[in-house]
Every structure is written in C-alpha cells, then in structure tokens.
Amino acid sequence: MQNKPLPDMPPSMQMDEDQFGRWAALLEERTGIHLSERRRSFLISSLNIRMRELGLDDYEAYFQYLTTGTRGAVEWEILVDRLTVHETRFYRDDQALSVVRRHAREWLEQHAGERERFELWSVGCATGEEAYSLAILLDDLFTRSGSQAYLGITATDVSTASLSAGRKGLYHRNRIKNLPEALQSHYFESVDEQHVQVIPALQQRVCFMRQNLLELEQARMGQMDIIFCQNVLIYFPRERRLQILDYLVEHLKPGGLLVLGAGEIIDWQNPHVYSESFQGVLAYRRVAQEFGA
Template sequence: MSSLFSKTITLGRELKITDEEFRNLRDFIYEQCGIYVADNRKYLLENRLGNRLKKLSLRDFGEYYYFLQYDSGKREELKKLFEVITTNETSFYRNPPQLKVFQDNILSEVIERCRKAGRKKLRIWSAGCSTGEEPYTIAMIIHELLGQDVGSWDIRITANDLSQRVLESARKGVYSDYSLRTTPKEIIERYFDSDGKSYTVRPEVKRLVHFGQINLKEKSQLKMVERSDIVFCRNVIIYFDDEMKRQVINAFYDNLKPGGYLVIGHSESLHNISRTFKPNHYPGAIIYQKEA
C-alpha cells in the first residue's frame, strides 16, 4: 500500500497493533539498529509492517514479533524489517547551499592541506548513503575540484547503509529524472550516460565509491571504517534518540582525523548532543570540525 496513512488490511480484516505489540516491536527495532519509534508514531509500524504480516501469513503483530525472534527465517526477515522501517528520500545535489559550502570551503581546504603535507590521499565516509545519490554527488564534486589531477590521487568514498536492498540499487548507479531533480544540467551532462529513459553514473565517478552494509548501532562495525578526512551523515540521526545520537556522533569523532569535518543535515544540530566538535558557521550551513 503506497500511503503511509492507509489502513492495513490483512486476512480480510483491518489489522491494528496493540500497545503491548507496539512496545515489543519498538524495543526490538531499537535494540537491533538504534532507530527509535516514538509513541505518537505507532501508526508507522502498523502501516509499514502490515504487508510483511500478509506475506508471512501471520495473524497479528505478536506473531510477527515471535517470528523475528525464533523462526528459522528470522535473519532474512530482519533485512526486510530494516528495509521497510527506513526512509530513503534523497536526490543528487540535495541541499545545494550546504554542498556549495562543502565544495568551496571544506573540501578545498582539506585538499590543500593534503597537498601541503605531500599526501595525495583523501578519505570520505558517507554514513547512511541510501540509494547512492549522496556519495556519487561527493565524487562528482571531487572531480569538479581536481579535474584531470583526480587520477593521481588515492581517493576512497566509503558509502554505508543499513538496507541491503538500497545498496544493491546504489551499486547499479541507474537513476530516474526524479533523482536528478536538484542536479545542475551541466553536471548531468558530464557525469551521466542516458538512454532517454534513465541515467547511469559514469565509471570514473563509480570507481571512487565503495558500498557496504553497516549498522550504526554496532560499535565494532564502526571501528572498522578507515579513518576519514570528512564524514557525511545527513538526515540519519533524526531517527535516533539522544543516547543513540551521542553514541554515533562519538564514533564519528573517533573516526575523523584531527582537523576533519562532520557534515550533518541542514535541519539537524549537535546542540545538547556533543560539545566535542567546533561548529563552523557559513552562509546557509553549519559544518562541524574536530579540532587538530
């Protein structure tokens, strides 16, 4: 069912989630991946999980909770659960003012710092990359800044997400007009091939990006990411409670090299979450920095 607010009908009747079922599933989801579903969003689980119950021929949300814990197919179902509870609304060149600051101020400074140190090596982490628009955008901006010199650099953009399904889509690098709705025309012409129906990211952009599944709840997985010059985590921590936000932000701090930068969503803030980062104010954006 396409609408988040539509009624869920299973086995010929309207299926409602009880308060106990909601608490059990909400706590289970939080324990697995850190996403917190507030009490006033009970409808979200009711609507998004309804089709999973229908697919599995389960009678109610209590049976689904039991299935996630004890059924032999629980591991595969957990992947499906991650897919339906995460939101993947994104586009190329999303929030242009913030990306302009990233290109003109942040990335330019980091590249110049690397050059002065005699180190043509750049590491960027896109945590919560969804279907790939963000890391590919970063790769295009790098191409714009470095031009023909890009081939002489050791560049790796690590792009992670919780959902295997969106990662499979990201690796293909094929997109519709809708994904490019905020992309400058000249960028589309330079970095995409089109057959008139879809747009495919060109190989020179793809080779900078490496996709992999990660659960931001798992500290051991976060520690395995190579230390970064810049971390992007836009419109992700809004799904976490304060404790989980602090845990993730601290992991980003530990991952960043001294002087490195953290880019979060333009409507997000580290206020009351972390005082370890220095907020740098620019027109249209605040970028957080780990002091050297």
C-alpha cells in the same frame, strides 16, 4: 487493551499497546530508531504488507518468525528496509555541499602535487544519491585542479536493499534534474528513455558497505577527511545521537570535517572538535594537533 480502530484501518489490522511496545522495542534495540506513537499506523501498515506477502495473519507469529534463526535474520533485512525512511535526492543540501567544496579546496591547496588520499564517508547514504553527489562534486573539483590525489567515498547504511540500489547506480532521469547539465552528461550514461546510469569511473570511487550506527565501536572504517551525516540522527533519541557523534569523531583525521544537517543536534560538545558552522550548516572540525598526542 485494544485500541479504538483508526479511521483508515480495518479492525483486523489493529495492534494493542503491548504489541506496539514490543515491535517498537525490537526496532529500537536493533537500529536505535525510536518509533513514536505518531508512527503507529506506519508500523502497522508496513507489517501488514509484509505479513501478507509471507501469508501470515498474526503479529505474534510474524514476531516469532522474525526473531528466530537464520531465516529470521534474512527476514529482518527485508523488514528493516520497510521500516526505515530512505528519502533522499541528488544535491539535496546546496549549503552543505558548499562547505564540502570549501574544505576540499583548502585540502587541495595544502596537498598540491602530493599523491595523498582524500576520504569521505556518507553516513546513512540510503540509495546512494548523497554519496554520488559528493563523489561528483569532488571528482569534478579534483580533476579541474589537476590533483593526483586518491579520492575515495565510503557510503554506509543499515538497509541492504538501499545499498544494493546504490551499488547499481541506476536512477530515473527525473532524479538528476537538480544537477547542472554539464555534470549530468559527464557523470551519467543514458540507459533508456526513463533511466540513467552512473558512469563506471564514478562508481569505482564509491564503496557501499553495511554499517549499523549502533555498532560503530566495531566499525572497520578508516580515518576520514570529511564525514557527511545528514537526515539520519533525527531518527535517534538524543542520548544515542550524542554517542554516535562521539564515535564519528574518532574516525575523523586531524583537521577533518564533520558535516551535519541544520538543527540535528544542539549542545553537543566533544573535546576533539570545534564548531565550524556557517550559512546554516552544522559542521565541526577536528583539531589539527592534539596536545599530549
């Protein structure tokens, strides 16, 4: 059954129900992201742009191309980057950053003088702004406190293109204007009139890795003091969100904190964590001592 042409789309770009269902199912199977009917035109235009680049003019031919062999696997990396939303910015959520700061201060008090490791995981880090914001906040805090602790940030995403942008650490000047000036000049070097570069000392603190949230049971991730997961769960159906959260808890150290975006989940319960939400930030702390452990 052919749909009525959408007003902003030529008839050659139309996609029938079966085709839409097939593409949406492929995306859901491989990334967990549920593509609602409202996003049909986004799917169609993303596919058409990519098909034009490849010289293909038929959805079926592109589907075959994408789902066959090594060439298809490489192509999938490109397409998934186009189909996922990478909107992000430095210091995006002040309240959540305050929660991180408070938790890190508490940790520093408890581990004063120790050479312990403090590990944070930025889940769905997109092009790195979130991970570097957290690295800046923590590096600044740890340096001021004179701590000898090792500070490490792991930043993961499903999109390899986003990860390589994060690794580069090169941003337009406009992107860092949310940061206090002292932090801008301390943590970024000027490249040219338009761009700045994250300083190597901060880059070394952040390790960018590919990790699909659908494959968390195989994640080779260590135990974290903070897991920061914002604006990612919203793209998954509820059942999948609950599953992801349960896996994330397994990677929290006792007493560690899981920080989510406001309203990203309701009625989630896990026996290993308790709610520590405040000031509009959804956060859960892993119990410090598990009975019977």
